[in-house]
Amino acid sequence: MKIALVGYGKMGKVIERVAQDRGHEIVAKISRGDDLSIASKADAAIEFTSPDSVIENLETLIQLGVPTICGTTGWNEHIPEIKNQVERNQSGLVHASNFSLGVNLFFELNKQLAELMNRFQEYQLHLTEIHHTEKKDAPSGTALSLFEQIAEKTGNKNWHLGSNSSEESIGIAAIREKEVKGTHIVSYESEIDTIEIKHEAHSRDGFALGAVMAAEWLQGKQGVFTMKDVLGL
Numbered sequence: 001m002k003i004a005l006v007g008y009g010k011m012g013k014v015i016e017r018v019a020q021d022r023g024h025e026i027v028a029k030i031s032r033g034d035d036l037s038i039a040s041k042a043d044a045a046i047e048f049t050s051p052d053s054v055i056e057n058l059e060t061l062i063q064l065g066v067p068t069i070c071g072t073t074g075w076n077e078h079i080p081e082i083k084n085q086v087e088r089n090q091s092g093l094v095h096a097s098n099f100s101l102g103v104n105l106f107f108e109l110n111k112q113l114a115e116l117m118n119r120f121q122e123y124q125l126h127l128t129e130i131h132h133t134e135k136k137d138a139p140s141g142t143a144l145s146l147f148e149q150i151a152e153k154t155g156n157k158n159w160h161l162g163s164n165s166s167e168e169s170i171g172i173a174a175i176r177e178k179e180v181k182g183t184h185i186v187s188y189e190s191e192i193d194t195i196e197i198k199h200e201a202h203s204r205d206g207f208a209l210g211a212v213m214a215a216e217w218l219q220g221k222q223g224v225f226t227m228k229d230v231l232g233l
């Protein structure tokens with residue numbers, strides 16, 4: 001498969017290695033300010049840039065009709081308008097706050113735990129995410145996905161940045177430390193004890209492998225998908 005990398009930062013570089021190991025060819029490495037139309041010669045574009053660039057990039061890639069994988073976080077409020085554009089142009093898009101197999105399994109555990117714990121009001125829930133100091137968005141896209149999964153099971157509608165939750169709102173602590181690839185913790189705390197589930201990425205390879213597998217899976221498909229569709233969860 002011919003792949004165009006849109007964004008050649010930390011993730012773009014790992015995706016290049018993983019894609020080449022799987023026998024794919026990188027036909028374009030697109031940086032900020034470059035002409036995106038070069039991506040039209042690729043079978044798939046893999047977009048990992050930044051929250052201020054992603055919407056313009058996606059709009060152009062959809063118009064070019066290039067099947068697109070988007071890992072950039074921090075644009076959830078634009079999902080409905082991007083979905084409309086994909087449908088109008090009959091193109092294909094996989095987007096996910098986290099492309100790793102481990103986190104997508106963790107998401108399933110999170111939903112099951114939320115359903116169980118919702119019956120026990122003595123436990124208070126809070127979320128923690130830890131990332132490297134260069135990260136632009138807070139909370140992380142993955143933490144917001146964890147929150148949305150819990151909200152769907154419990155009806156809890158609000159979150160705020162911080163480590164303490166209240167009756168009305170779940171606290172999401174966003175911690176920034178050098179070199180941390182991505183750690184997410186869901187904690188249920190009572191006076192007596194704490195129940196926690198945790199996912200810790202040891203490298204960026206899992207995110208990159210998931211993105212390349214999503215590009216392989218998307219070939220010949222139309223519509224908007226997430227990693228749940230790719231993995232058949």
Ligand SMILES: NC(=O)C1=CN([C@@H]2O[C@H](COP(=O)(O)OP(=O)(O)OC[C@H]3O[C@@H](n4cnc5c(N)ncnc54)[C@H](O)[C@@H]3O)[C@@H](O)[C@H]2O)C=CC1
Binds near residue numbers: 007049096
């Ligand atoms: N969904 C997932 O599994 C994962 C998502 N991410 C997300 O991916 C994004 C990128 O992460 P990193 O690679 O760590 O960031 P990074 O800052 O190392 O790399 C981003 C690159 O995109 C470039 N860029 C910015 N605007 C651009 C544009 N308009 N066209 C082309 N290139 C442009 C930047 O100059 C930079 O080189 C972030 O939003 C991050 O949250 C990161 C890891 C996993």
Ligand SMILES: O=C(O)C1=N[C@H](C(=O)O)C[C@H](O)C1
Binds near residue numbers: 136141181183
């Ligand atoms: O910026 C990162 O690095 C990461 N971003 C994603 C997120 O916001 O959830 C996924 C992963 O945790 C790494």
